[in-house]
Amino acid sequence: MGPPPPEKLKLYPSMDVKEGSKEGSGHIAAQTFTFRELAAATKNFRPDCLLGEGGFGRVYKGRLESTNQVVAIKQLDRNGLQGNREFLVEVLMLSLLHHTNLVNLIGYCADGDQRLLVYEYMLLGSLEDHLHDLPPDKKRLDWNTRMKIAAGAAKGLEYLHDKANPPVIYRDLKCSNILLGEGYHPKLSDFGLAKLGPVGDKTHVSTRVMGTYGYCAPEYAMTGQLTLKSDVYSFGVVLLEIITGRKAIDNSKAAGEHNLVAWARPLFKDRKKFPQMADPMLQGQYPKRGLYQALAVAAMCVQEQPTMRPVIADVVTALTYLASQKYDPEIQLVQNSHLAPATPSRTRRDSYRKQSGGWEKDQDTALNQIPSSII
Template identity: 85%
Template sequence: MGWIPCSGNSGTKKKIVKMEVQHSLTRQIKPTPGKLKRNSSTNSKDTSKNGNAEHIAAQTFAFRELANATRNFRADCLLGEGGFGRVYKGRLESINQVVAIKQLDRNGLQGNREFLVEVLMLSLLHHHNLVNLIGYCADGDQRLLVYEYMPYGSLEDHLHDISPGKKRLDWNTRMKIAAGAAKGLEYLHDQANPPVIYRDLKCSNILLGEGYHPKLSDFGLAKLGPVGENTHVSTRVMGTYGYCAPEYAMTGQLTLKSDVYSFGVVLLEIITGRKAIDNSKSTAEQNLVAWARPLFKDRRKFSQMADPMLQGQYPSRGLYQALAVAAMCVQEQANMRPVIADVVTALSYLASQRYDHNIQSNSRLAPGTPPRTRRRQ
């Protein structure tokens, strides 16, 4: 992306960067008949007074302020690291808020284009299952994003390589997270105009807030979906191995159903506790979907697919239904997969069916007494 070099005072820098972001937005949306709806609920000093949808509803921060917030990006403030760069926890005195600050790795795989897309998407889209972008920094060659802080980390942190002493996710929490993540995807597919294809749905991109409330994050690879009579968007294959839909990986043709496939992989991870790709397992079990497909055909084997960490504390009927949803989402043929709205309906129902392992355990230990028959005289 051809960024305009930032020079002069801070106010001039902010205006130049904001112009570049707005021009990028115009270029990206102009060919489509629809227009992305602006994030109307975000209050910001950079929001246009006339409400023009091309203005970015996110604050701009100076690099020095973000450096101070993270104590010069000290190692003990590091939350994690991904394709974009490192994420730090910090406190911004100007807004009196704890935040997560993502710093672009200038030698990393993702660059200015992904940075721009992230700012645009999260400034224009708003939903309680999407992470909230507070602002960004583009001082000189520095590129940083400022998000709300999600205290429980990512879903991946709670499913894989769990540290000793960390609480395991119970069945009810898993279904709540699955339903919430699906609702975030439904918003992108069905309420954004034009629709947005997330393209990078995976456990590490589902962040958890208080009460394990899930929010989708990292929109650097998101694309505006097909509109009108178009059935797909052609683009270079991006994403994470193990989550990419087969037709997208082979042809580069991206559709909303590509996201549904990725969601199916995530749902399988939630149910089984296994990773999408796990090279530490035998060859037949390294790819989660390839391992699961034969088991989907035999309901008697469904219990073998439940995460051992659940210790049998899950509803059998709920397990079968959740696996049925996952199986439909990871169908090889895209047109055989459900739309995300149907997935939301199914998972919202499962999340509403609270499982109490104490009641279930008692019912298993004390089965119903068979009806008595009168003794013959």
């Protein structure tokens, strides 16, 4: 059996991208590869080419003989969790949706019962590789890099929520699915669980609960009702991981601290405890106001009531501002002073709006919604 014909991939033929994006023509742009080509690219899937392994199968580093391009090749486990439908959804989503913060799908293989996906190679691996269980010789992420990654990941999610039509609910946002390219540029990956969001007057889509324990929004886990705010909750968990260095679920921690959100919630209520939440690996090298504001955004995202969570565009606005405030541990920056303004100048806010095509709201919109008890 050869690769699936294009009509088999058009699960959602009405999908489009809102005006202002060059992509989203509705055509499947991914290349098709034979299994022989991808076996050759990975030297017959040699163990020394293995990049990682998960419930879906294995990911290998390879080099395409036809173009000499270095790529990542995901070979789906034929008996694994990711079935044919998830494979088709991933090909479709990444063929129609293109953004600087989404991983680029180069092509796929569907020879016989083999299912493989070919992506651009991301030099620095996943965010998880840089946050958890680091070997002693591995460089720790500094505060500036963490905010850059958080802002970029939020922009990728915002593209799915606000530019795709109908909107796309990612459903599996977690640190291992945020890949890092040169300069720690983040890209969302692994779209096999993505779902089209509600349209018209519908508030949610109903589906079986999928995703990763610790990242799933409570209302989705309990009812199977999926909304864009479910992704915002997952993003809040990721942002907490970035700030604290803790895992979403860590059974090696003391009782009551296994679940990151459950551990953080009582601390959110006392501003004096915010420094306790900073990753010890930062060694105190972070802006005090920046830490408070980043934690406040995370607190908003993981609120139990989905209606109380911000839309992702407001999260992007707040994090873009925080990422722009470069912290230099050698210099006492103005932003660490009690006299520092809480929001950027109007000139800077206007420049953000121009850079982003006019759709971003004022950066203080998100921060002003933070409960007074934690800001």
